Amino acid sequence: MAAPPGLGEFERIARFFAPLAAPGALGLTDDVALIDGPDGQQYVLTTDAIVEGLDYFPDDPVSQVAQKLLRVNLSDLAAKGATPFGYLLVTALPADRGDAWLAEFTKGLAADQKEFGMALLGGDSSSTPGPTTLTVMALGLVKKGKALLRSGAKAGDLIFVSGTLGDSALGLALLKGELNNLDVSARDFFVDRYRLPQPRLMLGQKLVGIAHAALDVSDGLVADLGHLCDASKLGATIDYPRLPLSPAANNVINANPILNQAVIGGGDDYEIVFTAPPDAVQAVAEASREAGVKVTEIGRMAAGKGVRVLDAQGAAMSVEIAGYRHF
Amino acid sequence: MAAPPGLGEFERIARFFAPLAAPGALGLTDDVALIDGPDGQQYVLTTDAIVEGLDYFPDDPVSQVAQKLLRVNLSDLAAKGATPFGYLLVTALPADRGDAWLAEFTKGLAADQKEFGMALLGGDSSSTPGPTTLTVMALGLVKKGKALLRSGAKAGDLIFVSGTLGDSALGLALLKGELNNLDVSARDFFVDRYRLPQPRLMLGQKLVGIAHAALDVSDGLVADLGHLCDASKLGATIDYPRLPLSPAANNVINANPILNQAVIGGGDDYEIVFTAPPDAVQAVAEASREAGVKVTEIGRMAAGKGVRVLDAQGAAMSVEIAGYRHF
Numbered sequence: 001m002a003a004p005p006g007l008g009e010f011e012r013i014a015r016f017f018a019p020l021a022a023p024g025a026l027g028l029t030d031d032v033a034l035i036d037g038p039d040g041q042q043y044v045l046t047t048d049a050i051v052e053g054l055d056y057f058p059d060d061p062v063s064q065v066a067q068k069l070l071r072v073n074l075s076d077l078a079a080k081g082a083t084p085f086g087y088l089l090v091t092a093l094p095a096d097r098g099d100a101w102l103a104e105f106t107k108g109l110a111a112d113q114k115e116f117g118m119a120l121l122g123g124d125s126s127s128t129p130g131p132t133t134l135t136v137m138a139l140g141l142v143k144k145g146k147a148l149l150r151s152g153a154k155a156g157d158l159i160f161v162s163g164t165l166g167d168s169a170l171g172l173a174l175l176k177g178e179l180n181n182l183d184v185s186a187r188d189f190f191v192d193r194y195r196l197p198q199p200r201l202m203l204g205q206k207l208v209g210i211a212h213a214a215l216d217v218s219d220g221l222v223a224d225l226g227h228l229c230d231a232s233k234l235g236a237t238i239d240y241p242r243l244p245l246s247p248a249a250n251n252v253i254n255a256n257p258i259l260n261q262a263v264i265g266g267g268d269d270y271e272i273v274f275t276a277p278p279d280a281v282q283a284v285a286e287a288s289r290e291a292g293v294k295v296t297e298i299g300r301m302a303a304g305k306g307v308r309v310l311d312a313q314g315a316a317m318s319v320e321i322a323g324y325r326h327f
Numbered sequence: 328m329a330a331p332p333g334l335g336e337f338e339r340i341a342r343f344f345a346p347l348a349a350p351g352a353l354g355l356t357d358d359v360a361l362i363d364g365p366d367g368q369q370y371v372l373t374t375d376a377i378v379e380g381l382d383y384f385p386d387d388p389v390s391q392v393a394q395k396l397l398r399v400n401l402s403d404l405a406a407k408g409a410t411p412f413g414y415l416l417v418t419a420l421p422a423d424r425g426d427a428w429l430a431e432f433t434k435g436l437a438a439d440q441k442e443f444g445m446a447l448l449g450g451d452s453s454s455t456p457g458p459t460t461l462t463v464m465a466l467g468l469v470k471k472g473k474a475l476l477r478s479g480a481k482a483g484d485l486i487f488v489s490g491t492l493g494d495s496a497l498g499l500a501l502l503k504g505e506l507n508n509l510d511v512s513a514r515d516f517f518v519d520r521y522r523l524p525q526p527r528l529m530l531g532q533k534l535v536g537i538a539h540a541a542l543d544v545s546d547g548l549v550a551d552l553g554h555l556c557d558a559s560k561l562g563a564t565i566d567y568p569r570l571p572l573s574p575a576a577n578n579v580i581n582a583n584p585i586l587n588q589a590v591i592g593g594g595d596d597y598e599i600v601f602t603a604p605p606d607a608v609q610a611v612a613e614a615s616r617e618a619g620v621k622v623t624e625i626g627r628m629a630a631g632k633g634v635r636v637l638d639a640q641g642a643a644m645s646v647e648i649a650g651y652r653h654f
Contacts, residue, residue, distance in 0.1 A: 015426075017447060019437070025449055035412075045449060048451050049451050054454065054455070086351065090464075109347055118349075119352070121349050122355060122373070123374060124375050130455055133460050135417050137417075
């Protein structure tokens with residue numbers, strides 16, 4: 001995925017698309033738009049597309065591709081504190097995608113509709129001479145004015161993240177043949193984390209009224225926290241030793257420390273990173289317990305710009321941003 | 328565009344997708360979904376994607392591609408009687424689409440946002456090794472319960488269509504090199520009708536409370552009226568001699584009568600076909616006048632199934648359905 005000629009994605013959004021933005025579009029600086037719904041609620045709108053060969057592997061199980069497609073969208077809803085409502089689906093399929101493919105694909109959709117409580121609202125389909133391209137636009141509901149945005153962080157806030165980081169990037173490395181000599185259970189764990197994100201919906205809903213700002217980690221912790229910093233006009237400092245790792249990731253990184261870049265720069269974690277004031281630590285812990293999802297304090301917000309990652313000695317670490325997203 | 332292996336588009340929707348449908352999805356038998364909005368209104372949701380080389384030509388002006396992308400969606404809103412509200416945009420672009428392309432593309436979006444009163448709510452972007460694939464999900468607003476659906480036609484209703492039919496299909500034939508010896512003004516007229524649909528928004532809004540059923544003609548008059556018949560569980564008879572033709576189309580078809588298939592089977596008209604009871608003829612004429620769009624009575628609904636087209640002698644004409652839409 002080479003960079004396109006000219007401006008990068010975020011510069012392109014700022015130059016070409018931001019002037020077109022509606023009031024509910026939040027200046028296109030968040031992952032979502034907010035529009036008024038019924039009964040004092042707002043719809044949270046988000047859309048994500050995945051392309052075969054870029055965002056998933058041609059031999060990934062088709063039903064899991066369907067689930068990943070829904071879940072990358074649900075993860076955006078989760079980070080805003082929304083409850084899933086429904087989705088539109090647009091498919092552009094090569095001519096050789098037959099009924100058997102669709103049967104598997106819709107099996108995955110059906111499973112996740114049931115798990116996450118949403119249903120299909122409509123869509124469109126076309127054929128394409130290119131790769132399979134799948135787009136979902138998901139709608140969630142949140143009490144009006146209560147959505148967790150990127151822009152709400154305050155200086156002095158603590159930074160938290162759900163679950164564990166880096167597993168999915170290690171799964172991707174594995175599938176690309178870049179990681180060997182792992183036992184089967186570690187291998188399966190990483191691949192599963194890559195293929196089947198777990199949208200933290202319950203946690204997000206519990207954080208409404210507690211967190212000041214939130215977004216999901218799809219481009220990598222440092223890149224996404226950078227977006228939150230930009231939107232909140234603040235800087236962030238995170239402590240690498242506090243970042244939550246799975247036991248499997250811990251083993252791999254102990255054996256090959258350079259893989260710590262998977263934790264701070266790798267993408268596809270689909271965890272929630274959020275900020276909350278120090279006096280909310282107890283409430284955060286309670287939300288974590290109620291949602292059954294681990295939450296870890298990893299740093300703090302302050303005046304400034306950008307994200308610094310400190311090692312065990314308090315020295316700034318270098319970060320490779322893998323989370324390049326192309327326009 | 329060969330048919331994919333296995334079932335056709337509508338059978339695929341019925342078998343694989345209808346079981347996934349939410350209540351607001353209207354059983355996936357309409358072009359749109361309806362969800363509750365604020366203040367006694369409903370959002371009308373629709374989505375359409377266009378693929379370079381299939382739905383538009385690589386050398387079509389980029390700003391007009393952007394306009395066509397918006398307008399095919401706006402046409403769906405128009406046929407439901409909705410007022411445009413906003414849209415999400417998803418682009419999958421080859422790596423060689425640079426800033427100059429985006430500048431032209433967003434110029435087209437800006438022009439139509441202004442013309443039709445809507446703004447960008449958000450979106451997603453990716454690169455693709457395949458052709459440029461552009462998706463819009465558009466939202467409109469309509470008074471709750473007042474949207475014009477496909478399913479509302481009654482036996483005895485008259486059938487009406489806006490504007491003129493066949494111009495766009497003739498424009499497509501022209502661009503494919505299948506029509507020659509036209510004067511420049513006819514050529515420009517047909518190509519313009521193909522590239523720049525005119526969503527009949529004002530007319531659709533005026534028809535709320537008057538029409539029983541409506542949809543826009545994107546797949547061709549007979550194919551789309553067939554969808555309306557299916558959803559309303561009725562049959563339709565239309566009289567070919569009454570179909571409204573532009574003077575340019577009239578000339579071309581007089582010279583080459585087989586091109587009448589462009590009128591009844593060709594797609595991309597983006598006119599509204601609708602039904603209304605005989606006692607609404609005056610109200611329909613008034614809506615037409617207020618909207619500044621010609622409306623022509625072309626046939627009637629009755630018990631039965633499917634669409635018959637009668638010639639000047641009252642004999643059934645054969646129809647080539649060009650409007651195949653692939654899943």
